[in-house]
Amino acid sequence: MTTATARVRTAAAAAGLVGALALTGCSGGGSKDDSSPTPSATPTSTGTGAVTGSSGKLQGSWITTSKGSIVALVITGKQAGLFVTGGTVCSGAAGTEAGMQMIHLTCTGGSKDRGTGMVESVGKDALKVTWSGKLGQETYTKAEGGKLPSGLPTAPVKQ
Numbered sequence: 001m002t003t004a005t006a007r008v009r010t011a012a013a014a015a016g017l018v019g020a021l022a023l024t025g026c027s028g029g030g031s032k033d034d035s036s037p038t039p040s041a042t043p044t045s046t047g048t049g050a051v052t053g054s055s056g057k058l059q060g061s062w063i064t065t066s067k068g069s070i071v072a073l074v075i076t077g078k079q080a081g082l083f084v085t086g087g088t089v090c091s092g093a094a095g096t097e098a099g100m101q102m103i104h105l106t107c108t109g110g111s112k113d114r115g116t117g118m119v120e121s122v123g124k125d126a127l128k129v130t131w132s133g134k135l136g137q138e139t140y141t142k143a144e145g146g147k148l149p150s151g152l153p154t155a156p157v158k159q
Helices: 003-024
Strands: 060-066 069-076 079-084 089-097 100-107 116-122 126-131 137-143
Touching (some): 079 100
Antiparallel strands (some): 069 079, 079 089, 089 100, 100 116, 116 126, 126 137
């Protein structure tokens, strides 16, 4: 395994873990009086509507790479979280809206690249989302059982 591959795997695993923790509301304290904020499951001004139906086949952890960064999309119930190496963190909702599968996110730093996404297709191993921002369509690979999917591209090592 090359150093670049190891870095990609480590970053993707970390992003997936952060996503799972954020969606479950874990903050490390564990007390009943923990007042740490949890991600909102309600879309904000980035979306035109609210998801009303189940997220169904969208549920799970999905990974892709974009512009040399790893992107992890985690969907649990109607909650969605997206994490990009380098610092962008998004939270919101995923599910059925007006007969379509939609994802609505609010991201840190005001990024609108992945604010609203329409699911083009979802299968056992792949999820295609078209984002309303300048990114357009992204294809994600399903990560099962805490393991990274095979065939992820690797980013070049910056020296």
